[in-house]
Amino acid sequence: MNPPFLEVKGITKSFGGLHAVSDVSFTLKRDEVVGLIGPNGAGKTTLLRLITGILKPDSGTIKFKGKRITGLKIWDIVNLGIAGTFQNMRPFRRLPIIANVMVSCLSPRAMKRGEWVKRIEAKAMDALEFSGISDMALEKASTLSQGDLKRLEIARAVATEPELLLLDEPFGGLSPAETExxxxxxxxxxxxxxxxxxxxxxxxxxxxxxxxxxxxxxADRIIVLNYGTIVTDCSPQEVVVNKDVIECYLGEGGT
Ligand SMILES: Nc1ncnc2c1ncn2[C@@H]1O[C@H](COP(=O)(O)OP(=O)(O)OP(=O)(O)O)[C@@H](O)[C@H]1O
Ligand SMILES: [Mg+2]
Incomplete structure (x- = not known):
């Protein structure tokens, strides 16, 4: 039997005395989109940062296509095919927007098919078109609004051609029309x-x-996190009628 595409097993991360993520386990299939929801401070971002290798777990393991990735460097994880966007956006502000994305295209993973600068530029442009800011490609990244910075982050992640894409609030800062x-x-x-x-x-x-x-x-599936632990892992239809979810999340004024 094939190993799970992504397997998170008993992952725990504390900051001082605070258990940000406690014994979280779940698996993800190759063709799935999983929504990760929960109140502010639930541990969602921390969990994503653990998968991308930005944070190291205190205990537990993460396997990607059967290979243990806990403890690997971020760059090695990107090269295995995992990329993400983050709440704190950190572009190269003094570089043109397109150059920010070209940096992602230069990862060995994206390069291994023998492409070079022109093709990389075209690829970066594809990623910018995807996220809707290709008309600004030559502007400095420092000129972007918060919403457009979000789009740049998404373009940068997508340009590494990931097999697993982790998005932290991709609609944050976008208007309803932009969100759509x-x-x-x-x-x-x-x-x-x-x-x-x-x-x-x-x-x-x-x-x-x-x-x-x-x-x-x-999303095909929704995982609800609260106080660092999984409250439920079910379909979107089930989640909206789940009593525990309504209590921990929707009860706090979620949208
Ligand atoms: N680097 C850190 N150092 C100390 N505490 C942290 C750190 N990162 C996160 N935390 C704490 O861990 C808890 C979980 O934070 P996290 O950012 O994962 O929540 P979240 O679910 O993403 O929340 P939000 O919806 O507000 O983005 C919070 O109490 C937060 O203050
Ligand atoms: Mg967060």
């Missing part, structure tokens, strides 16, 4: 096929979002 567009793009990316020359098979995804209505349209 971004949701469509994310769905299209997952379905694979047409996205410039990139991605014949779309990536599996874990998406953290507070905009639940939009998330429910994209």
């Amino acid at each position: 567009l971004m949701a469509k793009s994310v769905k299209r990316l997952h379905k694979g096929g047409r996205f410039g020359r990139l991605h014949s098979e779309g990536p599996a995804m874990v998406i953290i979002e507070h905009k639940l209505q939009q998330l429910m349209k994209i």
